[in-house]
Amino acid sequence: MTGFLAALALQAGYNAALVTIGAALLxxxxxxxxxxxxxxxxxxxxxxxxxxxxxxxxxxxxVMVALGGDGRDLPxxxxxxxxxxxxxxxxxxxxxxxxxxxxxxxIGAVLSVFFGLxxxxxxxxxxxxxxxxxxxxxxxxxxxxxMLFQDAVLIAAGGLVxxxxxxxxRRPMTLVAFDPGHAAAIGVRVARVDLAMMALxxxxxxxxxxxxxxxxxxxxLIIPAVTARFWSDRVERMLWIxxxxxxxxxxxxxxxxxxxxxxxxxxxxVLIAAGLFVLSLLLAPRRGLLAAILARRRFQARVHWRQGLxxxxxxxxxxxxxxxxxxRAQGVIRPDGVATEKGRALAARSLRDERRWDxxxxxxxxxxxxxxxDGLTPIETVFTADQIADFDAALGPPQAVGGQDxx
Amino acid sequence: xxxxFVQFSLTPMLIGVFAAIACALPGxxxxxxxxxxxxxxxxxxxxxxxxxxxxxxxxxxxxPMLIGAGAAALVAVVLIEVILRLGxxxxxxxxxxxxxxxxxxxxxxxxxxxxxxxxxxxxxxxxGNLETLIWLRASGWxxxxxxxxLAHLPPELPRIAAVAALMAVLMVIFWRPLKLATFDEGFAxxxxxxxxxxxxxxxxxxxxxAVAAFDAVGSIIVIAMFICPPAAARLLxxxxxxxxxxxxxxxxxxxxxxxxxxxxGPIWMGFDHSVxxxxxxxxxxxxxxxxxxxxxxxxxxxGGAAGA
Numbered sequence: 001m002t003g004f005l006a007a008l009a010l011q012a013g014y015n016a017a018l019v020t021i022g023a024a025l026l027x028x029x030x031x032x033x034x035x036x037x038x039x040x041x042x043x044x045x046x047x048x049x050x051x052x053x054x055x056x057x058x059x060x061x062x063v064m065v066a067l068g069g070d071g072r073d074l075p076x077x078x079x080x081x082x083x084x085x086x087x088x089x090x091x092x093x094x095x096x097x098x099x100x101x102x103x104x105x106x107i108g109a110v111l112s113v114f115f116g117l118x119x120x121x122x123x124x125x126x127x128x129x130x131x132x133x134x135x136x137x138x139x140x141x142x143x144x145x146x147m148l149f150q151d152a153v154l155i156a157a158g159g160l161v162x163x164x165x166x167x168x169x170r171r172p173m174t175l176v177a178f179d180p181g182h183a184a185a186i187g188v189r190v191a192r193v194d195l196a197m198m199a200l201x202x203x204x205x206x207x208x209x210x211x212x213x214x215x216x217x218x219x220x221l222i223i224p225a226v227t228a229r230f231w232s233d234r235v236e237r238m239l240w241i242x243x244x245x246x247x248x249x250x251x252x253x254x255x256x257x258x259x260x261x262x263x264x265x266x267x268x269x270v271l272i273a274a275g276l277f278v279l280s281l282l283l284a285p286r287r288g289l290l291a292a293i294l295a296r297r298r299f300q301a302r303v304h305w306r307q308g309l310x311x312x313x314x315x316x317x318x319x320x321x322x323x324x325x326x327x328r329a330q331g332v333i334r335p336d337g338v339a340t341e342k343g344r345a346l347a348a349r350s351l352r353d354e355r356r357w358d359x360x361x362x363x364x365x366x367x368x369x370x371x372x373x374d375g376l377t378p379i380e381t382v383f384t385a386d387q388i389a390d391f392d393a394a395l396g397p398p399q400a401v402g403g404q405d406x407x
Numbered sequence: 408x409x410x411x412f413v414q415f416s417l418t419p420m421l422i423g424v425f426a427a428i429a430c431a432l433p434g435x436x437x438x439x440x441x442x443x444x445x446x447x448x449x450x451x452x453x454x455x456x457x458x459x460x461x462x463x464x465x466x467x468x469x470x471p472m473l474i475g476a477g478a479a480a481l482v483a484v485v486l487i488e489v490i491l492r493l494g495x496x497x498x499x500x501x502x503x504x505x506x507x508x509x510x511x512x513x514x515x516x517x518x519x520x521x522x523x524x525x526x527x528x529x530x531x532x533x534x535g536n537l538e539t540l541i542w543l544r545a546s547g548w549x550x551x552x553x554x555x556x557l558a559h560l561p562p563e564l565p566r567i568a569a570v571a572a573l574m575a576v577l578m579v580i581f582w583r584p585l586k587l588a589t590f591d592e593g594f595a596x597x598x599x600x601x602x603x604x605x606x607x608x609x610x611x612x613x614x615x616x617a618v619a620a621f622d623a624v625g626s627i628i629v630i631a632m633f634i635c636p637p638a639a640a641r642l643l644x645x646x647x648x649x650x651x652x653x654x655x656x657x658x659x660x661x662x663x664x665x666x667x668x669x670x671x672g673p674i675w676m677g678f679d680h681s682v683x684x685x686x687x688x689x690x691x692x693x694x695x696x697x698x699x700x701x702x703x704x705x706x707x708x709x710g711g712a713a714g715a
Binding site: 042044046047100109117119120122123124126140216222225230266268270277281289 | 442706
């Protein structure tokens with residue numbers, strides 16, 4: 001526990017601090033870039049791109065070795081991975097546009113074939129004299145143990161650039177995500193904005209390779225964005241919430257991973273983000289599961305309340321236990337089921353409302369107004385006082401309604 | 408093509424062929440129903456499944472592993488459906504959330520538990536160990552009819568052959584309902600077919616194929632074979648039966664060609680090491696899809712001009 005607190009305060013050693021800061025920035029940029037990806041409904045294209053980085057890494061290594069270099073130079077490997085991710089993306093788009101295959105098939109095909117090719121290249125590299133210690137497999141799941149200062153700087157700088165570009169392009173990207181047709185009509189170049197969005201995703205994927213690896217980077221792009229969607233219907237707010245969730249998961253996960261053995265960084269970060277997702281799914285206001293259940297219960301109570309009052313007004317017997325419970329709790333009926341003074345007043349009001357509605361629906365042809373009748377909405381919220389006075393004139397004078405004493 | 412071939416290449420090649428066919432058969436319907444990425448999701452969640460099975464039983468015996476993997480696949484499918492219904496988010500994102508989280512859980516469990524003594528790691532899960540499934544007791548082609556040698560076949564071979572046969576039998580039996588539910592769900596429902604049950608059964612069949620194939624060849628081939636051969640076949644024909652036959656042909660062809668290229672290709676080119684057979688098989692199937700995308704006679708959507 002003290003180890004974890006020390007790691008949280010960046011006091012768990014130089015390497016751990018580097019990794020923690022890098023993971024937080026990566027999570028922030030991934031959450032924000034992923035928001036637009038999810039809103040554009042292209043979440044799994046990122047999976048194809050992430051897997052498509054592998055052959056690029058292999059080719060970059062081979063090229064650098066052939067040129068007499070070390071082959072393990074991180075910027076070189078990342079450039080290679082970005083190039084092959086771009087080829088993968090172009091192929092997905094090309095297959096969708098030029099053939100009748102759907103996007104999911106295109107994604108799956110690119111993902112598996114590029115990954116297969118990458119594995120072939122990895123085995124080629126392992127058979128080379130220079131390649132045996134290359135450790136390129138670390139890019140599959142990420143490896144933070146040997147992270148150097150310049151690697152951390154690369155991640156941090158890349159993450160900040162991504163965040164800056166997202167903030168610059170957030171308006172056109174929002175437009176395109178919600179209504180590409182409208183965006184095109186007002187002169188936004190949809191194809192270019194899409195390309196920019198995917199370039200941001202690619203940048204996040206590439207800088208995330210060393211930290212979480214190419215298989216799990218998809219999680220950092222999708223999970224914070226989907227989680228943030230539960231908390232807000234506004235893009236701007238969703239963007240920052242997703243960034244905060246990603247950044248928080250990155251920071252916490254890296255600290256946790258540094259504080260105990262056998263806790264690989266990438267999976268821990270992903271699992272923390274997934275935990276936040278589950279919490280949001282259950283607890284988020286309005287869109288969460290709990291909120292949905294409560295809203296349903298409230299609606300149910302309103303229906304029983306109204307129907308109970310109408311039954312009282314018409315002196316009909318009430319048998320439904322829930323209706324009886326609600327009416328008793330509100331002091332509308334006595335424990336023996338007889339209406340109280342307050343109950344008779346409320347019942348009369350409900351009945352008047354119902355009669356007014358009946359007349360309104362017979363007299364008015366405007367379905368936009370009468371269509372709002374659902375047995376729950378008070379008529380005062382739909383029609384004006386003058387209109388209601390007209391209905392009342394047609395209804396005649398108020399009448400007292402029933403109670404058991406037969407007045 | 409003598410004794411050495413039978414010993415070292417025949418069994419891996421056959422296992423590759425059967426695995427490819429077992430995945431390509433359900434893949435045909437997954438492609439048509441736009442559920443191609445179910446295969447991707449399943450092959451990721453197989454990892455936590457086998458790790459949990461290992462932690463529960465303490466062995467790497469096959470049956471518990473298969474049960475664990477199948478259970479994990481089922482859990483994933485149910486979770487995706489639950490999140491779709493409760494969260495009202497798009498299917499791709501729901502899928503992405505579930506399979507990455509489960510995969511991360513699998514990796515974490517693997518790191519946490521002591522699996523150093525057994526052959527269980529992420530690389531193996533991804534790439535399989537096709538090259539190691541050799542038949543040492545064989546001494547030549549005559550071993551194929553020698554019961555003593557046959558008893559020492561790698562157990563993966565009869566298992567994956569049985570699964571491939573099971574897929575074929577299921578497909579023949581349920582051909583009509585599957586076809587109806589895939590192409591005209593409304594009509595299928597109207598004539599009383601249990602459409603949702605058929606959909607779930609297809610996903611379960613795909614999971615069984617994925618888990619069995621994964622055991623022998625790793626998850627790369629599984630994803631590639633679910634998608635590439637059926638997708639290529641879809642661009643070559645408009646008839647479903649023809650599409651299935653062509654996809655089986657492409658799957659088997661990719662497996663054989665990929666294995667040969669991986670095993671002998673580098674040697675022909677003067678290297679002395681072979682490359683990953685699983686990766687090469689996936690690559691070859693991808694090349695076949697690429698050819699179909701460029702020249703397939705039915706590559707465009709109905710109404711669209713070829714090459715438009």
